[in-house]
Amino acid sequence: MDDSKTMIVQWCHEQGLLGLMPHSISQVVLAPHVEKFPKSDAIVHKKAGNRPPSSIQWQVQYARTSRGWSESRLPTASRGAIEPGVLTQRGTYESLQHLAHFFPKVARPDISDEWKTHRYPLPLTPKFWSEYGESLSDFLFAAHMLRLSVDAMALKKNPRSQVDQQRMFALEAFLDPLLTPIGFTYGLQSGVGVVPRLYAGSLLAAFAAMALEDVPKGQIKRCPVCGSPFVAGAHQQTLYCSKRCRWTAQRRAYRKRKRADEIEGG
Template identity: 30%
Template sequence: MTASVEFVSGRWFKFSEYFFEDANIHGNVLTQHGWYDPWELYWASAGNDGPRPYQSLLDFGSKVRLDISTRGRPVPRFEGDVQEVLSWCSEWGLLGLFHQYTLMIRFPARWREVTIDGEKGIYPWFEQYHRIAGGWHEGGTIIYPHPQGQKEQLWERAEVDESAARRSATMAEAITYVPEYGHFGSAPLVHAWGHYFPDNRTGDSDDAVNHRPDQELFWYDYSEPLDEFLLAAARFVKITTEASVGNQNALSSLQDLVSPITPGIERFGNEKPRLKWLSPSLLASFAMMFALDLTQGYRVLACEVCGRLFSSSSNRVKFCSSRCRNTAQKRAYRTRKQK
């Protein structure tokens, strides 16, 4: 029996222009924007052994240097200007760090009309989204006990008894993956959500609740902190270069990067169901592209002339381009001639 697995949904969202404000990278909603599929570029390059899409992140990430803070945390420093970052985003979009690391997010409660056991009532309702195959699932949680409130208004904890307030104090939160520690944990919205939405750090606006992370309107307000963006790029370079030489820790980190990619099933008309793989972020897509290449004998190497990182399946290749190869040959010729 032969089973086929297809990457049929690796689409990603981008704007044609980005700008830098409040330490974050934002898309310019007044410019051209929409969805594209980076996997189409990967399969095209795989067919002719051309440069892979993740090559761009290798080029970009290799310009990031990591300093260590007084608390022992890495602090990224980009050896270039912000315009280079914005130009990269204009070509590829943001990395999707929220989508990569967030498993569930629960917003501050609002009064909602909910039907329970056939009866409608106004309840304090926590809207929440869970990351699933192919997107995000919308759900919610009801708080008990509850007085009557006005529909769609934010629920104030002072309106309920003290015990209910204590129980719900930690419910507006997110479950996120922490790459530094390699595990999931809960985080307050001001961190898990606020980093990406500096104008709505607490997640209590109507836009936050009404726009799922897989919908176009979500991207109009979404942004990524420059430091987190640079740190993710630097980590990608470190993981791919070290995984190329079989480093087990790097291979485990690569597994973490591709783990958000999940299988899904689709069916068109009377056709038999098809299995597909779905990537929630650009970072996960780039990591999976490299992982696929790694299993086919590709490695990330450093050019012996210019130092540029590139991927190749050849054990003999030493240069990233014909230009660098010619430069090396000329240098070798001059060296022999001087002897």
């Protein structure tokens, strides 16, 4: 619907994209490319009495770590190159077509083979965000996974009822994949020194981790009007997820009181 589309676009404008590609992929191996041989290395060759080559073939690899993404460039011969592709968080090795799905400017596979040789930028860099995109279906599916996971966090004991069993299934099926990019690392705080920190590999993972952290504090609540789970934040007395739901509840209460008064008076 047009109104819901506008809401999603506005949300992304304020929060950013969910980061589904860096969330679901842990390693990227690009296709080898040829560059002009570096001048500094050519000088070394000449001093050693050797004739430097005019070009060199490189293969770029990206890897997700507990502190972010790292890049490595390895010189490789035409027969020594690694098969280009991506390693997903499920442990499968897929072709670069899986990566091209997140870059709208790369020509579709049924039109061109550009996806095989495109110089995809290092994840989470400004160049990456300028080229990156997420399809609406992917965005909504990930949001739905997060919604089900937050809803399942209402589980208070070992599942016995059918509802609790469904919540447990949602936690096992959705929450673990949502938290996978979270890395335990460290930072340096002035006056304190080295301190432990969590690194979220995507906005989606950050939301899941924040919700999980808020559960023991009793800040995850369910709106009595629309049924949506929400974070109460510092205001524990908050009952509704939004002003709209609060106004709806107030109007319903007003109509209920008015009907009761009419019955008593008449």
